[in-house]
Each structure stands twice: as C-alpha cells, then as structure tokens.
Amino acid sequence: MNLEIIKAIKGLLDIPQKIVIIPHKNPDGDAIGSTLGLWHFLKGKGQDATIIVPNDFPKFLKWMPGSEQIVNFERDSSVAKSLINKASVIFTLDFNHLGRIGQLQPLLENSSATFVMIDHHQEPDDYAKIMYSDVSMSSTCEMVFNVIEGLDELESITPELAISLYTGIMTDTGSFKYSSTTSRTHLVVAKLIERGAKNTEAHNKVYDTNTPSRLHLLGCALKNMVILEEYHTAFITLSQDELDTYDYKKGDTEGFVNYGLTLEGIVFAVIFIENREEGIVKISFRSEGDFSVNEFARAHFNGGGHTNAAGGRSDVSIEETISLFKSLLPQYKDDLNA
Numbered sequence: 001m002n003l004e005i006i007k008a009i010k011g012l013l014d015i016p017q018k019i020v021i022i023p024h025k026n027p028d029g030d031a032i033g034s035t036l037g038l039w040h041f042l043k044g045k046g047q048d049a050t051i052i053v054p055n056d057f058p059k060f061l062k063w064m065p066g067s068e069q070i071v072n073f074e075r076d077s078s079v080a081k082s083l084i085n086k087a088s089v090i091f092t093l094d095f096n097h098l099g100r101i102g103q104l105q106p107l108l109e110n111s112s113a114t115f116v117m118i119d120h121h122q123e124p125d126d127y128a129k130i131m132y133s134d135v136s137m138s139s140t141c142e143m144v145f146n147v148i149e150g151l152d153e154l155e156s157i158t159p160e161l162a163i164s165l166y167t168g169i170m171t172d173t174g175s176f177k178y179s180s181t182t183s184r185t186h187l188v189v190a191k192l193i194e195r196g197a198k199n200t201e202a203h204n205k206v207y208d209t210n211t212p213s214r215l216h217l218l219g220c221a222l223k224n225m226v227i228l229e230e231y232h233t234a235f236i237t238l239s240q241d242e243l244d245t246y247d248y249k250k251g252d253t254e255g256f257v258n259y260g261l262t263l264e265g266i267v268f269a270v271i272f273i274e275n276r277e278e279g280i281v282k283i284s285f286r287s288e289g290d291f292s293v294n295e296f297a298r299a300h301f302n303g304g305g306h307t308n309a310a311g312g313r314s315d316v317s318i319e320e321t322i323s324l325f326k327s328l329l330p331q332y333k334d335d336l337n338a
C-alpha cells in the first residue's frame, strides 16, 4: 500500500492520542470486524481508543472479542458525544461519506480531530486528512491488515485481533467466493489463521446460530420472491407485518437477498424490507457480472456501495417502491441481458 499513507498514520500514532473509531450505520461483519481489529491494534500500542457505532449491530457479531466495549450512540449518546468532542483522531471505517453514519454526522462535521478514512466503497468523499480508499479491496478488514503490515507490526497481531479481521473478510467476501476475493485476500487470511484466528469458530458463530423464527422468516421471504425472467431479475419483499409475525430481530434478514442470485440465469437480485419505525423501505441490491448495482442504487434509491453489492432506501410505501423499481427495469434491459 501507499507509503505516504503509512507514514502519515505512523506520524499520528507516534504520540498518545484520544482516538475514536466509527463504522457505518447498521454495521455488518466487515464494519464490526475492522473497527475491532483496529481497536485491538491501537490498544496494544497503548493508545486510548474507543469504538462508537451509530446504532446497534446483530447478535451474531456480539461474540467478537471486545464487542462488549463498543459504545452504541443510540443507547449512550452523551458518552459518545463526549468521546467525540475530546477526540484528537477519528478513524472512519467501511464507509465513504458522512451521510452513512446517521445521527453521528453533525458531530463529526463539527469535530476538529484529524480524520483517517479506511474504506473500499466507490466514489468516496474527501472529508479525511488521511485517506486510504481502495475499491479493489475485498473488505475494510483486509485494508486494516495492510495498515498493520505497512507499519511493520504483524508480530503484534493477537488472536483477538486476528479473529476480528478474519470474520469481516469472511462476511464481506461471502465466505471467500465473491470476485473481490484475490490471492492476496487468501494470503492475508492465512496470516490471520497463523496469528491465532480460529476460522471454523468464526463460521459457526456467524452462520450456525439461527433461531427457528429466522428460518421461518427466510421461508416467508423465499415464498414472496418474484422472478422477472425477461430482466434476469429476482426480488423479495418483506413487509413490517411479516417481520412482526416472525419476531424479526436485527440482522435476521442478512444474506436473504443472495438467494435470488442462486437461480440459474438471474444476474440481479433485490430485497425490499419495510421499516415502519423509520418510515422507509430499506433495499439491498446484488448482481453477478458487469451490471453495477452501485450505479443503480445511486441513480434511483439514494444509496450506493460496490459494483456487485449495494444498498439504498425509499421514502414511499413498499408498494410504490416496487412499482417504481419495476418501471425502471426496461431501460436496463440490455445491461441485464449482457
């Protein structure tokens, strides 16, 4: 990785700092894994560091070492505010613009701390003084590993740090199968296992901790799936009533969108999830091949992400959202048939 970035990070960490580390709202495995990985590293160097998440994260990530010390802004806003006010350095991980951190946005905009971005999403904003942005990376966790390696600190990777980064790489690459997975990703993962990451444990704790109600919700989602062969598209809807029926818990719908892509011939998969409390429909987009869901989400649904995985939202009803979605497909017919 770029030597200038490493030099700049080294310069910051050569002196004691008050550090805050922040991932995007609705943090996923990569967001939690990368912030915890960096946090373990900074603590090991004797730095004063705290992770603040904009809101809660799923139970299937709460086994990760150190996760119990994460400050949830929604629950402990005064603690979080005071930490941000005092921070001399703020690391922002796994997101590309401050709009991705919800209610934390104004606090960061008013902070005079030195910002460091580590992120792999497309079209990043330039709010950070030190910017390590690389859209070719599998995950932010792989980038945190690169930083530690760049600082010549691989020996300081503990098993706790290793399992954090391993888990985020695992979840963001769909268990090492997405096209963002490179030989380098596997080399990094191998190093993490050497440094004590218990790989089977990570898979079991993330993927084999289903509840019966989550599987029933999955059944409902799969029954609701609509296949539009003409557009090589499959979409799923989940209404708030359906979520309530199956006792929805945060994270329960993680991965559902991918089932559409398992159908032969389908290259575009979408899930629409109604969120009555926020008055929005949360949307996840996935694709196979060249069709850019990042561009699609950006153009029509106030979102973004990567070429093959993106998210967005809609402020109208779920029915209207789906009508809008369907009305957009004809203009993408050629791209979806490519």
Ligand code: 5GP
Pocket (backbone or CB within 6 Å): 024, 028, 094, 100, 121, 283, 284, 285, 302, 303, 304, 305, 306, 309, 310, 311, 312, 313
């Ligand atoms: P997911 O569909 O799993 O929530 O997210 C897929 C990818 O898109 C992730 O990299 C995530 O960070 C990004 N993403 C999800 N929702 C949004 C959004 O509302 N806006 C933007 N810019 N990116 C999003």
Ligand code: MN
Pocket (backbone or CB within 6 Å): 030, 031, 094, 120, 139, 140, 172
């Ligand atoms: Mn990520």
